[in-house]
Amino acid sequence: MADGKVVKPKTQKGKRVIENRSAKVVENTKTAMFIRGGRTSELVTQVLKDLRKNIVRPFEDQTSIEFFSVRNDASLFIFGSHSKKRPHNLVIGRCFDGHVLDMFELGITRFISLQDFKAAKCTAGTKPCLMFTGEEFENNSEYKRLKNVLIDFFRGTVTQKVRLQGLEHVIQCTAYEGKIFFRSYRTALKKSGGRTPYVELDEIGPSLDFQLRRTRLAADDLMKEANRVPKETKAKKVKNVDYDPFGTKSGKVHMQRQDYSKLQTRKMKGLKRGQEDDKETTPTKKKKTED
Numbered sequence: 073m074a075d076g077k078v079v080k081p082k083t084q085k086g087k088r089v090i091e092n093r094s095a096k097v098v099e100n101t102k103t104a105m106f107i108r109g110g111r112t113s114e115l116v117t118q119v120l121k122d123l124r125k126n127i128v129r130p131f132e133d134q135t136s137i138e139f140f141s142v143r144n145d146a147s148l149f150i151f152g153s154h155s156k157k158r159p160h161n162l163v164i165g166r167c168f169d170g171h172v173l174d175m176f177e178l179g180i181t182r183f184i185s186l187q188d189f190k191a192a193k194c195t196a197g198t199k200p201c202l203m204f205t206g207e208e209f210e211n212n213s214e215y216k217r218l219k220n221v222l223i224d225f226f227r228g229t230v231t232q233k234v235r236l237q238g239l240e241h242v243i244q245c246t247a248y249e250g251k252i253f254f255r256s257y258r259t260a261l262k263k264s265g266g267r268t269p270y271v272e273l274d275e276i277g278p279s280l281d282f283q284l285r286r287t288r289l290a291a292d293d294l295m296k297e298a299n300r301v302p303k304e305t306k307a308k309k310v311k312n313v314d315y316d317p318f319g320t321k322s323g324k325v326h327m328q329r330q331d332y333s334k335l336q337t338r339k340m341k342g343l344k345r346g347q348e349d350d351k352e353t354t355p356t357k358k359k360k361t362e363d
Contacts, residue, residue: 102146102147102148102166102224103144103145103146103147103148104146104148104149104150104225105140105141105144105146105148105149105150107137107140107149107150107151107152111153111154111155112152112153112154113154113159113160115154115160115180115183116152116153116154116160116161116162116180117152118183118185134171134172137149137151137165137167137172138167138170138171138172141167141170141172142170146167147166147167147168148165148166148167148224148225149163149164149165149166149167150162150163150164151163151164151165158177158179158285159179160179160180160181160183161177161178161179161180161285162177162178162179162180162282163175163176163177163178164176164178164221164222164225165221165288166221166224168290168294168297168298169298172288173290173294173295173298174217174221174287174288174289174290175286175287175288176214176217176218176221176284176286176287176288177284177285177286177287178252178282178283178284178285179282179283179284179285180280180281180282181251181281181282181283182279182280182281183278183279183280183281184277184278184279184280185277185278186276186277186278187277188277189275189276189277189279191258191274191275191276192258192274192276193258193276194240194241194258194276195240197228198238198240198241199227199228199229199231199234199238199241200226200227200228200241200242200243201239201241201242201243202222202223202226202227202243202245203242203243203244203245204219204222204245204246204247205244205245205246205247206246206247206248207247208247209245209247213289214284214287214289215247215284217287217289218252218284218287219245222245226243236261236269237261239259240258240259241256241257241258241259242256242257242258242259242273243255243256243257244256244257250283250284251281251282251283252281252282252283252284253280253281253282254278254279254280254281254282255275255279256275256276256277256278256279257273257274257275257276258273258274258276259271259272259273259274260272260273260274310323312324312325312326
């Protein structure tokens, strides 16, 4: 939109771009931006692989982040910077409808690069298994929202099923004593003597220790609007059918009372009603005697 007016595309390419950026019933796989600030440390530079030099301060001015989000059609971002007041700084956040939804400022206190681990790496594009440990992720509202943002970042494409051999990458986030420990592992499936294999975890990096500094959470009404589920995607509830947490389907079946006298059984001599039974049930008539 420009000056409150809807701008119509003049070319087919422009029409496809607008349709791709418009609201959809089923959300696209989210894209993330990695942005480097005007001043960064060598440590932050190693963390951010694809960088671009921009003097941006997300907590003071969000307009630049929102501009890049709309221009690149990216709803996730990581901004790296370094200063005397906030050394080795990362800001991780997400956008909704062209505006910043929530942000978290994390200070890097320890970092081991991916190249420093000599273990075999995972296949590119592997969907990771995300694990979160610590009471803060369950009880603290800020950590709860941070957990939700990290899931958005690393969940990858939406899939319905994952085979056991496909669980190759594990990301572990642990909250303990005000710090967040980020670890990355590769699974190794070994023989266990049974049907289920024995699983070992080999750390492959990167390894990061964070300290939560500043946060900016979205308002409740905006968060409610961002989490709104379209009616088209809601499954229709079937009467008397339920699913347990493991996806097992169960239901109730109502049947009328059966009349066992009309029950069809296999014809056998032992089940037939004999003549002797009939004689017992029918009274015998006495013969008249002639004088």
